[in-house]
Amino acid sequence: MIRRIAEVLDAWVTQTNLEAQAEGMRRLPPCHIRVLGQMALLEAGSRLSLLATNDVDVYADYEYPIEVEFKRLLSLEGKELDPVGHEIWMPRETEYVHLFKGRFIRLSVADSDAVLISKAARAPDKNRSLLTEYLAGGASQRFLSLATKYKVDLERFL
């Protein structure tokens, strides 16, 4: 879903910039949208049992007109851009997997280990059952290393 939105958004920016160029106006610069939270897990095809609200958390360096169009496209899919999504803490080691690269829009999703560490560190109660399920399936060595580094108390999920 989010990849399709990025494609449509890229086409919109391309068209807008063509019109701006023809009118001698300033063009919108390229941007990078990085998807976080439950949406990142859903898009990564996680096998965990996920329940998500309809909000989408992102880090993005887009300009305001692109944000407005992105919000509009999300709303057509019944999604909302979380107004405070950019305040989410993510570990420095987060890797972003590319989903789409257009002329002006680059879209990637945070890797699952980093998303789960973020949830375990900052919202452990809200994500307790999700983390339990993940640990029951056998946590990756990377997750365990990050948990040690960021002092995540795994006891509370067991």
Place this chain on the structure above:
Amino acid sequence: MTMDPTEIQARARRRLAMDRRARKEPRYLRVIGRYVSAGLLEANHPVAEHAEPITVEDVLYVGRLEPRVLELLPAALIKTPRMFVIPKALPADLKAVVNSLRQSKEPADFRGVKGAKLLSWLSRIGRKNKLPSRLKSFRLQAEEQRLLERVSQRLQLSETDVVRKALRELAAKELLADKK
């Protein structure tokens, strides 16, 4: 904190077995099914949608396993009340949160959910961008009432919308005047 990964997995499996039993309970299925049916939650696994109203008591119980239902509950009680069988008396903490939200004020944290998060859902569920309104009464003289009716007819707005529009325009003018 150093724990053997095998031990972590074994203990997590035991806890997961308990969670899975809880997820098979009828009240869990009803609550999650109702939230999914209302479009408030999305799942990546099959969920039997439930169209009938659910009790607030069940939501509070299920919230211990899935706090996202608690995050949405106060705003949903205001914006989509037909989802619920609402008791005559809500639990005191929930009632306080709902009262704050009705005034569009940030409530206190509710059972582990931040007040700011609870408030953010108010404009995002049910009728989007529609916030609760409160009754305020004013006494107008007959001439002012006639004036309000005339402006309302002329602008084809309700009398309430005329007052809102006038208030916004006056506020914008006064705020601009302050800045000068």
